[in-house]
Amino acid sequence: MTMSDEKLYKLDKLFEYVGDSQETIREMVNLFLQSADEIKTQMMTACRQNNPEGVGKAAHKLKPSLDIFGVNNLAVQVRLIEKIHLDKEMCLNLHQIVKDFLDKLDLVVQQLHHDFPSK
């Protein structure tokens, strides 16, 4: 998996909430990365246990952060996964759907790490 040149996130909404102070933005980015990491683990565990509801819960928790960080290419996907337990057909592809989602999330995380390197 390589890092995309295309910006996978947009911080406009975040600026609306916290202004453009670099320090605050960095703080929020760190919180996003921390929460993405936690949710990724939760999602993978639920997936391993074949627990679509658990996967959905983890997606539900990540949804607002993805919206705030303008991760538009995951906005639709996260909402589908949130309700995956209601769709038997999708449940059959749970592992593939989750893997696809987490791969894309990893790209966003990598890009953020790159753009906001740890001090």
Add this chain to the structure above:
Amino acid sequence: MDGFRIFITEDDMLYGEMLKYHLSLNPDNEVHLFRNGQECLKNLYRMPSLITLDYSLPDMSGLEVMRHIKKENPEIPVVIVSGQEDVSTAVTLLKEGAYDYFVKDDDVKDRLWNIIKKIRENLLLKSEINKLKDEIGRKYEFRNVIKGNSPAIRQIFTLIEKATKTNITVSVTGETGTGKELVAKAIHYNSPRAKKPFVAVNVSAIPRELIESEMFGHEKGSFTGAITRKTGKFEQAHGGTLFLDEIGEMDLHMQSKLLRVIQERELNRVGGNETIKIDVRLIVATNRNLSDEVAKGAFREDLYYRLLGLPIELPPLRYRGHDIIILAKYFVDGFCAENKLRKMSISEAAQQKLMQYAFPGNVRELKAMIELAAVLTDSDVIDEQHISFNSGSVATNFLLEENTLEEYTSKIIRYYLDKYNNNVVLVAKKLDVGKSTIYRMLKEQRV
């Protein structure tokens, strides 16, 4: 107003921190972030002005947290900020008392600011109302409104003070114009119920066919003309005091309904099935002798004993001696201040004239008389020619009372004693009787 304390209860750290940072941009806001329901509940003692709750918290649901909050303090507005886009969840939460419900979308911050603005305005209004209630309370501090220093009125002060300390029903009797409603207000505004409503009803002023609906309310469509639901006086006075003036005018049918409400402490609106609990302190007043009405069969005996409670019998003004002058000066000062007139005094001759009058209209009549005198005078002094009586001669008024000779004697001596500050020697001289006669009458409690 002090700072506006906001609790954000949110397990999504990014979202919580971001909201905290955003709402703290207004330095008047003191924002606290909690990661679960228990932490939020543990801090309720800090009296937040607003709580935002995520619906899905790790330890309990937003609904459970809200129920605890409402149990602890139903006044705190709770706003649910949730990722749940489910309408039925929102409806349930709103029904359970949530101030608002919104989904974590782009509008969250604008909606939160709007809510904060509204709540702040409400808090300001509430604080204004409380200030006004305090002012009314001070205004009705009973020694500020019930003027006088006679033994009769000092006894009334003692009774009012006792009445303010409990919820006992108070029955105020007295001639017209003696200030029965004033006493009722003084009791209410000096009691622990002072910040709750004081509702006054003049029973005689309500047509017989409307009284039940006025007192207990009615449901929409319960009778012709009932186009909306209406709450009655009892419900309006919930938590406070209901003053029923001219209770002696209530008909027997209504008396039985009133008795039931007083006994059960609950009512049904006219045409309604719902039973409504009420917490109302009752003060009743009448210028009739209710025990006579009971004897005549015009007033229910059981209701009479229910309402009797602490009886306060207001003395007629003519038995209050020098209080007449104290009140006259109080009214003239009030009138001058209200009408931006120069301060006025009452001449000695005018005072003598006032002291000789029987005041069948009592304090109300004195007030009207003094205000008229203040208008009639061309100087800063109210003189005897400015005082005009409406009810015939002093002697006629006195004789109208139809007392026995002994009662007249007693009243004359009491009147002179009040007038001359209990100076027995002076009174004996004025009445041309021996001072021992007066001492004997006092000793035998015939005065």
